[in-house]
Amino acid sequence: NAGVTQTPKFQVLKTGQSMTLQCAQDMNHNSMYWYRQDPGMGLRLIYYSASEGTTDKGEVPNGYNVSRLNKREFSLRLESAAPSQTSVYFCASSESSTVPTGELFFGEGSRLTVL
Amino acid sequence: AQSVTQLGSHVSVSEGALVLLRCNYSSSVPPYLFWYVQYPNQGLQLLLKYTTGATLVKGINGFEAEFKKSETSFHLTKPSAHMSDAAEYFCAVIPYSSASKIIFGSGTRLSIRP
Numbered sequence: 001n002a003g004v005t006q007t008p009k010f011q012v013l014k015t016g017q018s019m020t021l022q023c024a025q026d027m028n029h030n031s032m033y034w035y036r037q038d039p040g041m042g043l044r045l046i047y048y049s050a051s052e053g054t055t056d057k058g059e060v061p062n063g064y065n066v067s068r069l070n071k072r073e074f075s076l077r078l079e080s081a082a083p084s085q086t087s088v089y090f091c092a093s094s095e096s097s098t099v100p101t102g103e104l105f106f107g108e109g110s111r112l113t114v115l
Numbered sequence: 116a117q118s119v120t121q122l123g124s125h126v127s128v129s130e131g132a133l134v135l136l137r138c139n140y141s142s143s144v145p146p147y148l149f150w151y152v153q154y155p156n157q158g159l160q161l162l163l164k165y166t167t168g169a170t171l172v173k174g175i176n177g178f179e180a181e182f183k184k185s186e187t188s189f190h191l192t193k194p195s196a197h198m199s200d201a202a203e204y205f206c207a208v209i210p211y212s213s214a215s216k217i218i219f220g221s222g223t224r225l226s227i228r229p
Contacts, residue, residue: 090158092158104217
């Protein structure tokens with residue numbers, strides 16, 4: 001049982017380059033999330049998708065776009081990478097956004113460095 | 116605004132000693148509260164949660180937390196630390212009015228001394 005799978009695990013970009021982080025879950029969850037983790041700042045929500053076909057901004061959406069391709073997949077795109085986007089990115093999913101069970105299932109993270 | 120504060124970015128205890136990680140929340144109504152653990156190079160996983168009912172919540176690996184409304188706290192404890200407990204711990208809250216967003220604290224790194 002794979003759970004939440006993120007690709008790539010590591011990526012180095014130059015300023016201005018673009019890239020897409022891919023995320024897929026096999027738990028038939030309705031809601032999916034993208035977080036970034038920076039030292040001393042915990043996890044900050046970038047975007048989330050409460051259900052297939054919907055996306056909403058989180059706490060730090062600037063510089064990012066997302067696509068909920070289908071129920072399984074939720075991608076995060078950096079159109080023009082900046083050094084401030086150097087971070088570890090986590091995708092997560094949960095069964096429902098309408099019942100606040102709070103249990104998020106996380107991928108192993110994608111470490112992005114922007115030079 | 117709903118927020119959660121973790122006191123101490125780094126806590127170090129000896130193996131076998133009590134573990135106490137502090138978390139306070141700000142809310143005018145009782146929120147849903149959680150503790151997540153992150154082992155090195157891994158994603159977060161749920162340790163325990165408080166939604167309603169009993170205020171003392173037991174989680175995995177011998178951890179427990181007590182919801183104290185009067186103190187707006189949800190501290191995490193374990194009677195006897197084990198080397199395998201070394202990890203980063205995150206307190207988190209879901210605002211009562213918003214089921215779609217969980218807000219994480221800044222994290223506390225727990226180190227265990229032999």
